[in-house]
Amino acid sequence: MVQPDAVTSAIRRAIPDAQVSVEDLTGGGDHLQVSVVSTAFDGLNRIRQHQLVYRALREELASEAIHALALNTSTPN
Amino acid sequence: MDSQTQSRIESLIQSSPIFVFMKGTKLMPQCGFSNNVVQILNALGVSFETFDVLSDPEVRQGIKEYSDWPTIPQVYVKGEFMGGSDILIEMYNDSTLKEKLEIALAS
Numbered sequence: 001m002v003q004p005d006a007v008t009s010a011i012r013r014a015i016p017d018a019q020v021s022v023e024d025l026t027g028g029g030d031h032l033q034v035s036v037v038s039t040a041f042d043g044l045n046r047i048r049q050h051q052l053v054y055r056a057l058r059e060e061l062a063s064e065a066i067h068a069l070a071l072n073t074s075t076p077n
Numbered sequence: 078m079d080s081q082t083q084s085r086i087e088s089l090i091q092s093s094p095i096f097v098f099m100k101g102t103k104l105m106p107q108c109g110f111s112n113n114v115v116q117i118l119n120a121l122g123v124s125f126e127t128f129d130v131l132s133d134p135e136v137r138q139g140i141k142e143y144s145d146w147p148t149i150p151q152v153y154v155k156g157e158f159m160g161g162s163d164i165l166i167e168m169y170n171d172s173t174l175k176e177k178l179e180i181a182l183a184s
Contacts, residue, residue: 046164047146054147061147068110069148071163 001029002065007057014056015040019076030067041075049073078139086136086143090153093126094182098140099150100131107131110162111150117169123178154181 004022011020015038023033034053041049050071060066090096095118101107103115107129118125130137130149141147144158152159154177160168168174 046167047158047160050161050164051145058147068108070110072167 002032002060003029004032007032007034007060007066010060011036011053011056015052025068025070030065032066032068033070033072035072035074037074037076039075041073046073078135078142082135082139083143086139089128089136090156093124094155095123095125095178096153097125097127097150098130098136098153099127100129102129103127108149110148113162114150114152114165117165117174121169121175121178123182154178155184 004024007022008020011018011034015036017038017040019037021035025031025033036053040052044052050073053071053073054061057066057069061069089098097111097114097118099106099108099111099114101111106112106115115127128136130140137149140149140151144151146158146161148161150161152161152165159165159177165174168177
């Protein structure tokens, strides 16, 4: 499991302007719903947008500290 | 990933116009995200083939490297990676998925 704050900081390290919201779906800290808003996604297709976030969370995903991650990415309006 | 695993993955992806790497089977998905993808493709009435990554650790790890995508399920259309559960849900909701699949299946 991971703390929601740790997820936010890991994403911000990779994507400094990211606005991140993390929802713990089960209370167990390993099934997360994460929304990320950033100008870094501008001009990228959804696969590339999600890859940026996945890369930021590479260790947590590989170790299965995060077992399930529902991800939503968008650019600021 | 060794070259044998890579060529297995490539031949799986080419074996059907719509191919899904998932946990479990179409009839018995073993994960909510995999189930989402199966339900969406069933709702669109398209035919697709699947591979259960739980049955094969090498493919399970290899497919993540192949697409630079760390999660399962993964959907391939005409050999091209289209996304995982979140992207399929978004494309289903904004109606772009049906169009993309119809074009891919017609070509």
